[in-house]
Amino acid sequence: MKQLDLQELGLRQINSTLQSAIPETDGQQWSVSNPMGLHAIACGLNSKLSVTIDGNAGFYCAGMNQQADVTIKGHAGVGVAENMMSGMVRVTGNASQSAGATGHGGLLVIEGDASSRCGISMKGIDIVIGGSVGHMSGFMAQLGHMVICGDAGEALGDSIYEAILYVAGDVESLGADCIEKQMTPEHEKTLAELLSRAGMDKDVKSFRRYGSARKLYNFNIDHAGDY
Amino acid sequence: MCGIVGLYLKNEALYPQLGALFKPMLISMTSRGPDSAGVAIYRNPVAEGQVKFSLAHERSDHDWNSLSTALAEALACANTIVQRDTHAILVTDGDERSVQSWLAEHAPDVRVVGRGSSVEIFKETGLPEQVYDRFDLASAQGRHMIGHTRMATESAVTTAGSHPFATGADLCLVHNGSLSNHNRLREELKRRGVSFSTENDSEVAAAYLTAKLQQGISLKDALEQALDDLDGFYTFCIGTGNGFAVLRDPIACKHAILAETDDWVAMATEYRAIATLPGAENARTWEPRPATVYAWGAETLEGLSVNDENHMTAGVA
Numbered sequence: 291m292k293q294l295d296l297q298e299l300g301l302r303q304i305n306s307t308l309q310s311a312i313p314e315t316d317g318q319q320w321s322v323s324n325p326m327g328l329h330a331i332a333c334g335l336n337s338k339l340s341v342t343i344d345g346n347a348g349f350y351c352a353g354m355n356q357q358a359d360v361t362i363k364g365h366a367g368v369g370v371a372e373n374m375m376s377g378m379v380r381v382t383g384n385a386s387q388s389a390g391a392t393g394h395g396g397l398l399v400i401e402g403d404a405s406s407r408c409g410i411s412m413k414g415i416d417i418v419i420g421g422s423v424g425h426m427s428g429f430m431a432q433l434g435h436m437v438i439c440g441d442a443g444e445a446l447g448d449s450i451y452e453a454i455l456y457v458a459g460d461v462e463s464l465g466a467d468c469i470e471k472q473m474t475p476e477h478e479k480t481l482a483e484l485l486s487r488a489g490m491d492k493d494v495k496s497f498r499r500y501g502s503a504r505k506l507y508n509f510n511i512d513h514a515g516d517y
Numbered sequence: 518m519c520g521i522v523g524l525y526l527k528n529e530a531l532y533p534q535l536g537a538l539f540k541p542m543l544i545s546m547t548s549r550g551p552d553s554a555g556v557a558i559y560r561n562p563v564a565e566g567q568v569k570f571s572l573a574h575e576r577s578d579h580d581w582n583s584l585s586t587a588l589a590e591a592l593a594c595a596n597t598i599v600q601r602d603t604h605a606i607l608v609t610d611g612d613e614r615s616v617q618s619w620l621a622e623h624a625p626d627v628r629v630v631g632r633g634s635s636v637e638i639f640k641e642t643g644l645p646e647q648v649y650d651r652f653d654l655a656s657a658q659g660r661h662m663i664g665h666t667r668m669a670t671e672s673a674v675t676t677a678g679s680h681p682f683a684t685g686a687d688l689c690l691v692h693n694g695s696l697s698n699h700n701r702l703r704e705e706l707k708r709r710g711v712s713f714s715t716e717n718d719s720e721v722a723a724a725y726l727t728a729k730l731q732q733g734i735s736l737k738d739a740l741e742q743a744l745d746d747l748d749g750f751y752t753f754c755i756g757t758g759n760g761f762a763v764l765r766d767p768i769a770c771k772h773a774i775l776a777e778t779d780d781w782v783a784m785a786t787e788y789r790a791i792a793t794l795p796g797a798e799n800a801r802t803w804e805p806r807p808a809t810v811y812a813w814g815a816e817t818l819e820g821l822s823v824n825d826e827n828h829m830t831a832g833v834a
Contacts, residue, residue: 327789345798346788365802367788368772386774386804405804406769425769425807 292317296331297324305333308358313338327367332360335377349386352379355396371398374415387424390417393434399488406443409436412453418488428455429465437484439492447500451507455500456481458492467506471499518668519693520546520786521680523754523761524794525661525813528780531795535560536657540649541793542785543664547645549786550666553679554648555640557689557756560659562635563608570607570616571631571638571683573676581605584624591619602651603676604630604639628677628714633687635758640665640679661814663756665691671699672716682723685730687758692719693786694771696749722747726755740764740810754784760814769807776800782813 294304304322311320320341325331329348332341335358343351346364353372361380362370368386371379374393381389384402391407393415400408400417406424409417414433422440429445431453441459448465454477455468464470478494485492522542526532535558543554563569572581585598585607594611609616613632620627631638639652645666649655665680672678681689696702699718702725707713711724725746729739736757744767752771755762763784765773775784776791778800783791791797805811 326792327787329787329789346792346802348787348789364798365774365788367774384803386772387769403803406807424804 291319291321294320294322295324296322296328297326301328301330304331308332308335308339308341311337311339325364329367332358335360338377346383355379365402366400370400371396371415374398384421390415393417395434397484397487399490403440409434409453412436416484416487418484418490420488420490422459425462426465428453428468431455435480435484437481437488437490437497439490447502449506450500450502452502454480456484456497457500458496458498461498461500464500467503468500469503471501473497473499518549518670520549520666520790521664521691521693521752521754521784522546522786522790523661523663523691523756523763523784525760525782526780527782531780532660533658535659535662536654538781538794539657539662539664540655542783542790543645543649543666545790545793546664546666546786550668551644552669552674553640553642553667553676554645554665555638555667555679555681555691556649556652556654556662556664557631557636557638557681557691558654558657558659558662559635559687559756559758560637560657567608567610567634568613568616568632569634569637570609570620570629571636572605572607572620573603573628573630573640574605574626575603575676577603579603579605579627581607584627587623588616588619591623592616601639601653603641604652606637629683631681631683631689633685633758635659636683636687636689636756638681638683638689640681641676642674642679661756661760663689663691663754663761665693671695671718675715678715678717678720680719681756682717682720684723684726684755687756688726688730688736689756690719690723690726691754691756692722692751693773694749694751694766696722696747696751698748702746718749722751722753736762737810737812744808752786757812757814760812762810762812763805764810765805765807767808773805774802775805775811776802784811 323344325345327348333353336356340359343362349367350369352360356375358377365383366381366385369388372391374396376396378397380399385400385404387405388407389404390398391410398417401420403421404423408423408427410429412431416435418437425443428447432451438457442461444462445465447468585596592611596609641648680691696718699721752773753764778796
């Protein structure tokens with residue numbers, strides 16, 4: 291395990307070290323101490339590193355991640371794992387708003403609660419939340435899966451495209467064009483795999499599935515009231 | 518932008534360190550608000566029958582002692598006055614309204630920036646660290662403090678436009694965001710006799726709360742009515758005689774974070790303002806929900822239920 295002290299080295303030094311590290315020669319296991327809520331920690335990684343942020347992170351932690359496995363031991367600020375392409379990001383505490391925004395791939399796990407706009411405009415990322423999510427989560431979600439083991443706030447999946455949402459708890463309200471859909475054995479299989487990868491022990495039978503009614507894809511005067 | 522911070526100490530052993538603990542919190546928000554800064558600190562409550570005024574003047578060499586003497590002669594009251602740079606803390610046994618009218622008439626260049634039994638408000642233009650040092654706040658002792666670093670968007674960079682804004686006895690408000698209906702609301706409040714000293718949108722929010730509280734509405738109800746009447750983006754931190762309250766607008770665009778340990782409760786725009794507090798790494802840390810009043814310090818917030826963790830929230834568990 292290689293240790294990097296953020297207070298000592300500074301953000302740019304930490305990020306450039308992690309971005310240029312080669313797992314085979316520089317070592318795979320890295321730890322960043324004293325994050326102190328600073329922003330943009332461990333952004334733009336693009337190799338199979340395993341990085342632990344030892345404490346609470348600020349905004350945009352592990353953004354644009356590819357391949358790497360990043361664990362934030364604590365709270366993650368706004369936009370954690372924003373635009374992730376692949377790899378895995380895990381938050382052991384709660385996350386602020388816009389977690390996993392615009393993510394194209396990989397897996398984001400939030401063990402606690404996520405705040406509003408979780409998975410906004412997600413484009414293929416899978417997000418598993420152990421707790422609840424705030425309002426407008428899954429807004430304009432295009433592709434990927436969001437698994438919410440707790441409750442969802444207002445306007446879940448507003449203007450959703452082809453992302454699939456699974457919720458075990460209560461949904462305060464569904465957003466425009468988001469509807470409940472039937473759970474098939476195939477969906478249960480996908481959900482079970484996601485829960486297993488995230489390390490969440492939760493019965494797939496307790497979940498409901500939500501997705502797009504596909505009424506807002508093209509402008510239709512009959513649906514003007516829904517826009 | 519703008520940054521707001523609040524710290525409420527649950528552990529009395531930390532009271533002597535309040536100013537020192539709060540300093541890095543405020544300074545860490547400099548990048549969010551380098552134009553001006555201000556704090557409200559709650560300390561040294563006055564005796565029964567006395568009132569404490571926070572006064573400000575443009576000049577740091579203003580003759581506060583002469584003002585105090587003239588006030589004492591005119592109203593036959595006993596005063597003490599302590600100058601801190603451009604501000605002065607006046608403690609008087611004179612009638613509160615009479616003192617305010619006397620100041621308005623005889624010292625029109627002096628601004629009343631706060632009043633109550635324990636609150637002291639200090640605010641100035643300039644970098645937060647400079648402002649903090651000017652008022653010698655690092656050595657300050659007390660139970661709680663709120664602060665603001667301002668990046669001006671809606672009105673000029675002036676001391677009067679700096680936060681906190683007083684909203685009543687021992688009450689004040691700091692605001693991150695911008696209100697879009699402040700002009701109309703200001704006109705409505707003016708018709709009801711409320712006076713304004715700036716074009717600032719946050720002053721309108723403060724005046725709105727002041728007017729509600731003067732009608733006898735509890736702070737909790739006033740904040741809940743604000744959700745209907747204030748249009749725009751806001752995270753508010755409201756300092757009260759016994760603690761502070763936090764409210765975000767229903768859309769909750771403006772950042773906010775809360776953290777709590779057995780020793781303290783803190784709120785900030787960003788977590789890095791909280792990171793320097795003792796035990797922050799193990800604090801319960803979460804983003805406050807929209808349109809929900811969070812408050813610490815029970816006495817002034819009648820109507821909020823207190824739970825056994827010594828904090829209370831309305832609307833959520």
